[in-house]
Amino acid sequence: MMVREEGTSSLTLARVAERAGVTKPVAYDHFGSTDGLLVALxxxxxxxxxxxxxxxMAAEPHDLASAARRISDAYMHCYADTSGEWQAVAGALRGNPEIDSTHRELLSGYVDRFGTALGRYSELPAPVVRVRCVGLVGAAEALSSDMVRGGLLEAEASAALADLIVAAFRQR
Structure with a gap:
């Protein structure tokens, strides 16, 4: 992938068209601009x-700790698997209204999915589950960012997130 090899600054529609074996007008018609290309990417x-x-998250382990580990392992692996490309593209688009809206939408989807996957292990009221999931997704984002920057190993980030999930859903 071009982003992995050369970074986002070299990602232009002309270069993408050249690598894809199409003409520049095809790339411009499809993406409109470099920001359009980055949003699509x-x-x-x-x-x-x-x-x-x-x-x-769709799997149904029998206990909270197993569910937490499955979710945290998958979450961190997703970030590790992109080798920082997702973060680089997001960084290049910082301040772009479309990407800001898309990012909020994606995070909201994660909150909803965390709530569905983890709420079954708790008797907490739905509003409390949602608020805790907002915090957990924020923590997951922070841990994954630190991992991608080299501050944590994938296993360390995953274990930390799993511990936070379990702590958040213990009955209180």
């Missing part, structure tokens, strides 16, 4: 990576 990376996460 951002969404494609997220869609590919989140499929594995959502598959892991």
């Amino acid at each position: 951002y969404k494609a990376i997220d869609q590919d990576q989140s499929r594995a996460l959502f598959d892991a």
